[in-house]
Amino acid sequence: MESNVPSFAVAYVRNGSVQWTRVYGDQAEGVPATTQTLYNIASLAKPISAEVILRLASAGHLSLDEPLSDHWIDSDIESDPRHKELTLRLALSHQTGFKNWRYQSEGILRFDTDPGTQFGYSGEGYEYALRFTERKLESSWASLAREYLFAPTGMANTAWTEQTWFADRMAIPYASKEGYLEPSIQKTPSAADDVYTTIGDYAAFLVSVMNREGLSAEIAEQRESMHVANPGTTVDCDAQRVTYCPERAGMGLGWEVLEFSDEKVLLHTGGDAGEQTMAFYFAARRHGAVMFTNGNNGFQVMIPAIALLFEGTDLADFAMSKR
Numbered sequence: 001m002e003s004n005v006p007s008f009a010v011a012y013v014r015n016g017s018v019q020w021t022r023v024y025g026d027q028a029e030g031v032p033a034t035t036q037t038l039y040n041i042a043s044l045a046k047p048i049s050a051e052v053i054l055r056l057a058s059a060g061h062l063s064l065d066e067p068l069s070d071h072w073i074d075s076d077i078e079s080d081p082r083h084k085e086l087t088l089r090l091a092l093s094h095q096t097g098f099k100n101w102r103y104q105s106e107g108i109l110r111f112d113t114d115p116g117t118q119f120g121y122s123g124e125g126y127e128y129a130l131r132f133t134e135r136k137l138e139s140s141w142a143s144l145a146r147e148y149l150f151a152p153t154g155m156a157n158t159a160w161t162e163q164t165w166f167a168d169r170m171a172i173p174y175a176s177k178e179g180y181l182e183p184s185i186q187k188t189p190s191a192a193d194d195v196y197t198t199i200g201d202y203a204a205f206l207v208s209v210m211n212r213e214g215l216s217a218e219i220a221e222q223r224e225s226m227h228v229a230n231p232g233t234t235v236d237c238d239a240q241r242v243t244y245c246p247e248r249a250g251m252g253l254g255w256e257v258l259e260f261s262d263e264k265v266l267l268h269t270g271g272d273a274g275e276q277t278m279a280f281y282f283a284a285r286r287h288g289a290v291m292f293t294n295g296n297n298g299f300q301v302m303i304p305a306i307a308l309l310f311e312g313t314d315l316a317d318f319a320m321s322k323r
Contacts, residue, residue: 004176005295007033008302011203012309016211016286018203027171027294029180038157038169038196039292040184041277042270045160048149049126049191050092050254051209052141053133054223055148057088058216061137064089064253072132076102076109085115088129092253093227096125119228119251123192130191141189153208158197160189166196171294173274181274193272202279202290209266210281210288219253224266224283226250226257233258237321244317260314271298278302280315 007025011018027033056062068086077083082097090096097111100123105112113120130141137144142160150158157165162185173181186194212220229250237245246258246265255266267280276298281288289309291302303319310316 003295003297003300004174005293005297005301006174007037007171007294008298008305009033009035009037009039009199009290009292010305011199011206011290013203013207013210013281013286013288013290016207018200018207021199021203023199027169029172031168033171035200036157036169036198037171038166038198039171039277039294040173040272040275041195041197041202041292042193042272042275043123044202044268044270044277044279045190045193045195046123046126047209047254047268047279048145048158048195048205049130050223051205051214052145052149053088053092053129054219054253055214056133056137056144058214058219059148062088062133064092064219064222068128068132071136072128074109074128074131077111080111082111082115086128088132089227089253090116091122091125091129093251094119094121094125095228095251096120096122096128098122098124098128100124119230123190126191130189141191145189148214149205152214153204155197155201155205158195158201158205160186160195170196171275171292173272174295175274176295176297178274184272199290199292202292206279206281206288206290210283210286223253223255224257224264225252226259227252230256237318244314244321246314246318258315258318260318263314265315269299271296276302282313282315 009023011021023033027037065087069084095116097113097115099112102109233249234245248259258265264283270277274296277292279290306319307316
């Protein structure tokens, strides 16, 4: 069990198609992981949720810039006029002004900053977008995801809530000190967290994203464009005087955008107790990878894999500098 990580699943994508998948280690004590193992991908749920919304917008069912207050106002902020400024675009690019989760503000949803003024990573923003979408379209989130993303992409092994086919397939989270932990399974879908999926399903999703399937050309371009800068990504690079840092870093719609001197990388990570995950792709070349682990030291395994698979790229050097 290298780095106290029980299992590691990886899919390698080149020229817009999956080249191979590999799974190593155990999904649970004494149970080998396979390509059918279900991983809780934590915040890698956010690109999935963003894609559902972007496909709905491309189909003309939503506008990224319509006021969310037309169909949803959280009671915690109804007396704050800033709720009228919230849009799907701000939610997907982490500019709602909310903290990540409301428990960080005494269990009350409130604005930490004015909407649209700066980057602030927020799961609450994604949850707000989910509630608006369900109410406007009068359909459940799971149904919308199935119709507009899972079915067209062939993601038959992906779900937010427990299914009968979860039995004996879940990668059990592992923490270095505590050992194996109780898996977290949501009773209702979350746009921001806790999706169970296989390495093959998420690789199919990544391919669909990089090939811009299901989106209008305009919205596909907007997804890969930087909507707000995230200076926190490059602070460490400046201190270390690393020359291969991104020239700019920030958020697009559902993905972090890293702009190196000669290439743009779209990336997202996920991390919960005993679980760490990552997916990324080079926008122009349509190369990329998906990596899942069921260990809280997962990045110690994933970063060397990036360096090996994408040797010679700025992303690989940048990743190794963060190790």
